Each structure stands twice: as C-alpha cells, then as structure tokens.
Amino acid sequence: MHTGDEEPADPETPLTSRRQLLGMFGAGLAGAAVGLAGGAVAVSAVHRGGGSTPDSGAVPFRGEHQAGIVTAAQDRLHFAAFDLAPELSRDELISLLRDWTAAAERLTRGEELGTGIEPANPFSPPEDTGEAAGLGAGSLTLTFGFGRGLFTGPGDGLGDPFGLRGRLPAAFEPLPPFAFDMLEPAQSDGDLCVQACADDPQLAVHAIRNLTRIAMGRAHLRWSQLGFGRTASTSRAQDTPRNLFGFKDGTANVMAEDRAAQAEHVWVGDEGPEWLRGGSYLVVRKILMTIETWDRASIGEQERIIGRTKREGGPLSGGGEFAEPDFAAVTATAQGAKPMIDAHAHVRLAHSAQNDGARLLRRGYNYVDGSNSLGQLGAGLFFISYQRDPAAFVRVQRSLRSDLMNEYIRHVGSGLWAVPRGIAPGEFIGQALFA
Amino acid sequence: MTSTVRAAVPDRAGRLRRALAAGAILAAGAMLTGCVANSDGGARQRIAVTATDDSCAVATPSADSGTVTFTVKNDGTKVTEFYLLGENQLTIVGEVENIAPGTSRELTAQLAPGGYFTVCKPGMTGAGVGQAAFTVSGEEVRSTPEADAVVERYVGYVRAQSEELVPAVEEFVAAYVAGDDETARRLFPLARVNYERIEPVASSFGDLDPKIDYRKPGADQEGLPFTGFHRIEMDLWHDAAVAGGRYTGDADLEPLTPEQRRQIGEQLIADVTQLKSNVSSPDFSLTLSDVTEGARGLLDEVAAPDGKLSGEENEFAHTDLYDFYANVEGAYVAFDTVRPIAMSNGEQRLVDELDRRFAEMTALLERYGSYAQGFVSYATVDQPARAELAAKLNALSEPLSKLTAAVVTQ
Numbered sequence: 001m002h003t004g005d006e007e008p009a010d011p012e013t014p015l016t017s018r019r020q021l022l023g024m025f026g027a028g029l030a031g032a033a034v035g036l037a038g039g040a041v042a043v044s045a046v047h048r049g050g051g052s053t054p055d056s057g058a059v060p061f062r063g064e065h066q067a068g069i070v071t072a073a074q075d076r077l078h079f080a081a082f083d084l085a086p087e088l089s090r091d092e093l094i095s096l097l098r099d100w101t102a103a104a105e106r107l108t109r110g111e112e113l114g115t116g117i118e119p120a121n122p123f124s125p126p127e128d129t130g131e132a133a134g135l136g137a138g139s140l141t142l143t144f145g146f147g148r149g150l151f152t153g154p155g156d157g158l159g160d161p162f163g164l165r166g167r168l169p170a171a172f173e174p175l176p177p178f179a180f181d182m183l184e185p186a187q188s189d190g191d192l193c194v195q196a197c198a199d200d201p202q203l204a205v206h207a208i209r210n211l212t213r214i215a216m217g218r219a220h221l222r223w224s225q226l227g228f229g230r231t232a233s234t235s236r237a238q239d240t241p242r243n244l245f246g247f248k249d250g251t252a253n254v255m256a257e258d259r260a261a262q263a264e265h266v267w268v269g270d271e272g273p274e275w276l277r278g279g280s281y282l283v284v285r286k287i288l289m290t291i292e293t294w295d296r297a298s299i300g301e302q303e304r305i306i307g308r309t310k311r312e313g314g315p316l317s318g319g320g321e322f323a324e325p326d327f328a329a330v331t332a333t334a335q336g337a338k339p340m341i342d343a344h345a346h347v348r349l350a351h352s353a354q355n356d357g358a359r360l361l362r363r364g365y366n367y368v369d370g371s372n373s374l375g376q377l378g379a380g381l382f383f384i385s386y387q388r389d390p391a392a393f394v395r396v397q398r399s400l401r402s403d404l405m406n407e408y409i410r411h412v413g414s415g416l417w418a419v420p421r422g423i424a425p426g427e428f429i430g431q432a433l434f435a
Numbered sequence: 436m437t438s439t440v441r442a443a444v445p446d447r448a449g450r451l452r453r454a455l456a457a458g459a460i461l462a463a464g465a466m467l468t469g470c471v472a473n474s475d476g477g478a479r480q481r482i483a484v485t486a487t488d489d490s491c492a493v494a495t496p497s498a499d500s501g502t503v504t505f506t507v508k509n510d511g512t513k514v515t516e517f518y519l520l521g522e523n524q525l526t527i528v529g530e531v532e533n534i535a536p537g538t539s540r541e542l543t544a545q546l547a548p549g550g551y552f553t554v555c556k557p558g559m560t561g562a563g564v565g566q567a568a569f570t571v572s573g574e575e576v577r578s579t580p581e582a583d584a585v586v587e588r589y590v591g592y593v594r595a596q597s598e599e600l601v602p603a604v605e606e607f608v609a610a611y612v613a614g615d616d617e618t619a620r621r622l623f624p625l626a627r628v629n630y631e632r633i634e635p636v637a638s639s640f641g642d643l644d645p646k647i648d649y650r651k652p653g654a655d656q657e658g659l660p661f662t663g664f665h666r667i668e669m670d671l672w673h674d675a676a677v678a679g680g681r682y683t684g685d686a687d688l689e690p691l692t693p694e695q696r697r698q699i700g701e702q703l704i705a706d707v708t709q710l711k712s713n714v715s716s717p718d719f720s721l722t723l724s725d726v727t728e729g730a731r732g733l734l735d736e737v738a739a740p741d742g743k744l745s746g747e748e749n750e751f752a753h754t755d756l757y758d759f760y761a762n763v764e765g766a767y768v769a770f771d772t773v774r775p776i777a778m779s780n781g782e783q784r785l786v787d788e789l790d791r792r793f794a795e796m797t798a799l800l801e802r803y804g805s806y807a808q809g810f811v812s813y814a815t816v817d818q819p820a821r822a823e824l825a826a827k828l829n830a831l832s833e834p835l836s837k838l839t840a841a842v843v844t845q
Contacts, residue, residue: 083826085830087795123724123843124840185819216826216829217792217831217834218830220826
C-alpha cells in the first residue's frame with residue numbers, strides 16, 4: 001500500500017467518511033499548516049493508526065505521478081540540490097536526465113549500478129559505490145524537480161540556456177521574501193533537485209552519492225540535507241509523528257488515499273503546461289529550531305504557542321488529536337474572556353480555514369546537523385511540501401507572520417522546483433519538457 | 436593547435452625561462468605516437484644537433500612525420516642531455532642523457548604531425564638552454580606503443596622536473612637567506628611548481644615529502660621538526676601567521692633569525708637535491724599504473740581537505756592557485772604520456788573526454804592568472820568561485836579515475 005501511484009484498496013469508504021465528516025463540521029478543507037504541528041481535523045474518522053512501519057519492498061519508479069510524493073512517507077531522507085555546469089548544452093542536460101533515469105530505475109529496485117561494486121577489471125573504480133549492497137530496495141523513492149534556472153539560466157534570470165524559456169509555467173514565480181527569513185544561499189535553491197526517501201538512511205545516502213557522481217561535469221552538488229523521523233503522515237496507515245519540539249505534526253495532511261484532494265491540491269492540472277500536468281510544485285524550507293530556548297518554555301507556554309496539547313495533540317479548545325479546533329471557544333479569566341486557542345497560536349494561523357482553504361501535502365523530516373561552536377544543536381525541521389501552485393504555500397506562509405512559534409524558529413534554507421509528471425515506460429525524467 | 440602563451444618562472448640565473456603555457460597544455464599530445472629504439476630502416480630522417488654549454492642548435496627546425504633520428508654532438512664542457520618535448524613544453528616525447536663532452540649520441544623517435552620543442556640541458560640541471568620550436572608535418576603515423584617506452588618517457592619527465600626544481604629552490608632560498616623578503620615571497624609559489632607537478636613521486640620517498648612539503652599540523656602530529664617550504668612560508672608571511680591565531684603561543688610563530696633562516700634554507704636545498712638524486716638513480720623505476728594513479732593522486736592533492744581547494748595548503752601565503760595549476764599540469768603530462776596506449780586500446784572516447792575536461796579546468800584556472808603574471812591570492816576567491824573550481828575538478832577527476840583501467844593490461 002505504499003506505492004506511489006497505487007489505488008487504495010478501498011478508495012470509496014474513506015472518501016465517503018471524509019465527506020460526511022466535513023459536512024458535519026462544515027469546516028471546508030481542513031488542516032493546511034506549514035510544517036510543525038498543523039491543524040488536525042477531517043481525517044480523524046478514517047485514521048487507522050496502528051503499525052506504520054512500511055515493508056522494505058520496491059516502490060515502482062515509473063508511473064502516472066513521480067514516486068515519493070503520495071508514497072507513504074519513509075523514515076529517512078537525503079535531499080540534494082544541484083547546479084548545472086555553466087557551459088552545459090541542451091543535449092548534455094538530456095543525457096544527464098537519461099543517465100539519472102537509468103540509475104534511478106536500478107537504485108529503486110535495489111540493484112547495483114553499472115559494473116557493480118566489484119568490476120571485473122581490477123584497475124577500474126567500482127561504478128557502484130557499494131554501501132547499499134545487500135540492503136534491498138528499502139522503499140527508496142527518487143523524486144526529481146526542475147528549478148527556474150533550467151528555464152532562465154543563472155544569475156539575473158534573463159538567459160535561456162536550453163531553449164526552455166518559453167516553457168516556463170506562469171505560476172513558477174520565485175518565492176517572495178518572508179518575515180524572519182535568514183536564508184543562506186549555500187542551503188537554498190538549485191537548478192535541479194532530488195528527494196531520496198527510504199526506510200534505511202544508507203539507501204538514501206547511497207542514491208544521492210551515486211547520482212551526484214554520475215552528474216559530475218554536468219551538474220554540481222550545491223547543497224544537500226539529511227533528514228530522519230518523518231514529520232508528516234502521507235497515508236492513513238501511518239501514525240502521526242512528532243517534530244523536535246516534541247509535538248505531533250502533520251495530522252491533517254493530504255493523504256495517499258484521498259485522490260480527490262490530491263487532484264485539487266497537489267497535482268498540476270489543465271492550468272499548467274502539458275509536461276507538468278500530473279506533476280507538482282515542491283517547496284523546501286530548512287527551518288532551524290532554537291531548541292535550547294524552546295526546552296525552557298513551560299508546558300503551558302509551549303501548548304499556547306502550538307495551540308495543542310503535547311502528549312495527545314488535541315486542540316486546546318478540547319477533544320482528542322483528531323478533534324476539530326474550535327477557534328471561537330473562549331474561557332473566562334479575571335481580565336475577561338480569552339480565546340482558548342490563542343489568536344497567534346500556530347494551529348490557528350496555519351489552519352486552512354485561515355488560508356482560503358489552501359492545503360499542502362507536507363512531507364518534512366527532522367534534522368540535526370551536529371552542533372555549533374556554542375554547544376547548540378543544529379536542529380530543526382526540513383519542511384517539504386507539494387502543491388498544485390506555489391501560491392498556496394505563499395498564502396499559508398504569509399499567514400504565519402505573527403505566529404508565536406516564530407520566536408523559536410528561523411528559516412535558513414529555501415527552494416522551489418517544478419516536479420514533472422511521472423515517468424512513463426521508455427521515457428526519461430521530464431522528457432515531455434524537451435519534446 | 437591553439438596559440439602558445441608562454442608563462443615564465445625564473446631559473447637559477449634569475450633569467451626567465453619558458454614554462455608551460457597556458458592553453459598550450461591542451462594542444463599537445465594527440466600528435467604523440469611512439470618512440471622507437473630501432474627504426475625499421477625506412478625513410479629515416481637524420482637531423483644533426485650541436486650542443487654547447489649555452490646553446491642547442493638543431494640543424495633544421497622541421498621534419499616530415501615518421502621516424503626521425505637526432506644525432507646530438509656535445510661540443511660543450513659539461514655532460515649534457517637532449518630533450519624532444521611536446522607542444523605543451525612539458526611532456527617528454529624522447530630524450531637522450533649522459534652525452535659526455537666531445538661525444539655524440541642518437542635519439543630516434545616516431546613523430547606524428549604537430550608542434551614540438553627541442554632543448555639541451557648542460558650539466559643535467561635547470562631548465563635547459565636553446566629551447567626551440569620544432570615542427571613535424573605530413574601524414575598521421577600509426578605505431579603500437581610499448582608500455583616500457585611510455586613509462587620511460589614519464590620517468591624522464593620526473594627527472595627533468597627535479598632538475599629544474601633544484602635551481603628554482605636555490606634562487607628562492609638565496610633571497611630568503613639574504614633577507615630580501617619581497618623577492619622571496621614572489622619566488623615562493625614559483626619554486627614549488629616543479630615539485631607540485633611530480634608530488635606523488637616525491638611522496639613515494641617516505642622521508643622526503645615530510646621534510647620538504649609538510650604543513651605545520653602534519654609535522655606536529657608526527658613529532659617532526661617543522662621544515663621545508665611551509666616553514667619558510669610561515670616566516671615570510673609572519674604577520675598573517677600571527678593574525679590567523681591558529682598557532683598562538685607556538686614556538687614556531689617566533690620570527691626566524693638570519694642563522695635559523697640559513698639552516699632551514701640549506702636543508703630545503705639539500706632535501707630537493709636528494710629528491711633529484713633519488714629519481715636520477717638507475718634504480719628508480721615506475722610502472723604504468725604508477726603514472727596513471729599518480730595523475731589521480733595529483734588531483735586528489737588538490738581536493739584534499741588540507742589541500743588547495745580548501746586553501747589550507749598555503750594557509751599564510753594563499754598561493755594555492757599556483758599549486759593547483761601545477762598539480763593539474765602534472766596530471767595532464769601523465770595522461771598525455773600514456774595517451775598513445777589508451778588510443779591503441781580503443782579508448783578514444785575517454786581520451787576525448789579527458790582532453791575536454793583538462794581544457795576546461797585549465798581555462799578556468801587561467802581566469803585567475805598565470806605563473807608569469809601571478810595568480811590572485813586564494814583568499815580573494817569566494818565560496819561560490821571555489822565551488823566552481825570544485826565542480827570542474829570533479830568533472831576532470833571522474834574520467835581520470837578510469838585511465839588506469841584503460842591503459843594497464845590485466
């Protein structure tokens with residue numbers, strides 16, 4: 001049940017339940033939220049909980065949509081962004097995408113690359129670096145995205161290095177600056193990106209390492225990020241995980257089983273160019289958490305900031321994890337009535353009800369990049385979202401401007417890529433763009 | 436052929452000698468074929484060469500492609516050598532050594548069309564005298580390269596570099612010991628060029644590289660006295676070493692006295708002279724894979740965390756781009772020397788890829804300067820620019836890692 005494009009075994013039942021639920025609460029589209037503990041509602045009736053460890057089979061690389069988006073979120077991530085060589089030709093770009101396609105197909109099947117880890121010629125460096133041998137496929141997915149640089153060239157964005165400028169989708173505008181951005185170029189952007197997710201971190205690292213090697217001379221690794229502990233569920237078969245603030249996160253995601261919501265919020269439709277229909281837009285935000293100061297905040301303060309209880313994850317307006325937050329609920333105090341969910345609580349500002357129904361498919365991971373010279377952990381959330389239009393992300397992110405959580409986070413990395421539709425048999429990644 | 440832009444480094448006499456030229460490095464090679472000890476007696480061309488202590492007169496500066504024999508007569512007072520170099524003026528196409536005064540020796544080579552250089556080296560040291568262009572025209576030449584002959588040519592290159600290294604270091608040390616710090620600082624990166632071109636060979640003599648080229652952390656870690664190029668670098672860029680703060684409180688941070696300068700300088704000369712002696716020994720030999728793996732090793736030196744790309748190699752002088760360029764030159768010569776074997780093995784695609792990647796790497800480095808004009812301080816090369824250098828280095832290093840398998844017969 002964790003394959004990217006597979007129909008759920010019983011698609012109707014959860015959809016029906018969900019519609020009923022929405023009708024009951026009249027809540028509209030539920031639970032957007034930029035990462036971190038988002039709103040939890042609609043899917044409660046169909047949340048299955050229980051064991052969420054995916055088996056370690058192979059996820060098909062080819063299909064209608066790229067794998068690694070609605071695929072049940074694996075536990076490990078290695079994300080990489082690449083810059084293309086300045087003098088790269090269109091043919092060389094295509095050759096890179098062909099080579100990556102062939103390699104990705106083998107990697108996702110758990111097969112060795114090229115001449116393998118032990119080539120017959122003892123003077124040859126192995127074409128497969130070897131660390132994934134014997135680990136199987138491990139649910140590895142490789143999801144490829146195209147940055148604006150592919151269409152407009154580097155620098156001022158006025159170029160057209162591959163004859164693709166005319167095919168730049170209208171919606172593919174750079175993300176605007178946001179309050180509290182502390183973006184570092186060395187952790188942002190890139191002409192190409194690859195999201196590698198797997199059950200075993202070694203499989204994800206092996207994939208990025210070998211794809212990087214294959215690209216040498218054509219594309220250069222710009223930055224990469226390891227992640228652990230998915231911070232979102234993308235299938236109803238998965239439990240709700242916790243982020244490094246210790247709160248449950250991603251309760252109300254767009255789920256693999258909910259194809260109607262995917263069609264509405266994740267996959268680019270007729271409004272986009274042909275090559276992108278069935279694809280999506282990928283937003284990445286590297287969000288540093290100042291966890292040392294967060295840990296000193298009282299439990300009352302932490303819950304006020306998030307708008308949920310810590311252990312259960314229920315909204316402060318009452319009820320369990322999957323109860324709908326009641327933003328109108330108030331409690332009487334000496335100073336008068338106060339909202340039970342703070343006016344600037346994260347769950348309120350991130351909720352779809354506050355964002356014109358905008359909804360994102362979140363697929364983030366926790367990260368810890370060691371620690372700094374001050375003895376502070378380099379910890380945070382590597383936020384990943386897929387959406388039909390980057391404007392949906394912008395809408396939600398702008399709502400978070402007054403988020404109480406901002407005191408404890410800084411956005412240090414950012415990226416936006418167009419993710420072409422799935423790769424059909426015999427095709428290479430994004431082939432339709434070059435037709 | 437690309438035009439030849441010559442750079443220059445000072446030789447022992449303080450004159451400028453020609454060194455590799457920017458751009459020219461890329462043009463060599465393809466025309467090189469084999470060097471044969473005995474010709475088949477076909478249309479052999481004979482060319483007389485008259486060597487003296489300060490000249491190297493080649494009777495005619497051109498020949499038709501095919502087998503060419505140079506008859507070298509030594510009319511000087513010193514034992515001499517005669518070299519036929521590729522168009523990059525570094526790759527050795529053929530050489531004949533130990534030509535005693537008053538005697539003659541022959542060099543026979545099979546030459547493909549292209550540009551070459553001839554040069555004599557009286558006293559078998561320094562950069563040589565009478566370097567002149569030599570042109571071969573006509574039909575392509577086919578030959579089956581012999582691995583032994585190819586390796587011997589590379590050994591000749593290593594020897595030639597060591598012979599140039601000694602006077603370059605002597606001149607550098609002379610300025611340093613004399614207290615002419617400005618001249619010494621200018622000569623520091625240039626005196627390292629010959630060494631950096633053949634660094635893996637030098638490293639193969641276990642005790643020499645630590646004395647000649649260890650950085651301070653390496654010497655400290657192994658409990659060795661801190662000597663060699665980088666000891667002098669620390670003294671010549673004393674202000675930078677102090678300001679860097681990395682070695683605060685360390686005894687080596689004291690400025691050296693004139694007597695200490697003399698001792699350190701003389702030891703460096705002795706060590707590079709020992710290196711020259713080692714590679715000149717008849718016992719010194721290499722294998723084909725030593726040559727190709729050495730080329731890989733040179734690029735690994737650039738990429739190493741304490742190498743050039745990180746700017747750690749010359750942490751006070753920031754002259755890393757000179758070393759970078761010299762490492763790439765050395766790797767190119769190794770590739771260029773084994774090229775005929777690779778071609779003979781049907782590795783045209785790999786050869787083409789390497790030619791292209793060497794050209795791109797060299798062109799990018801030349802945006803930062805040359806030996807003659809000087810390279811910019813690596814401290815001024817920002818992180819995106821360093822990443823660009825790293826990308827080009829990767830692009831070159833990956834195909835170069837396939838060269839050994841392409842030329843060594845299992």
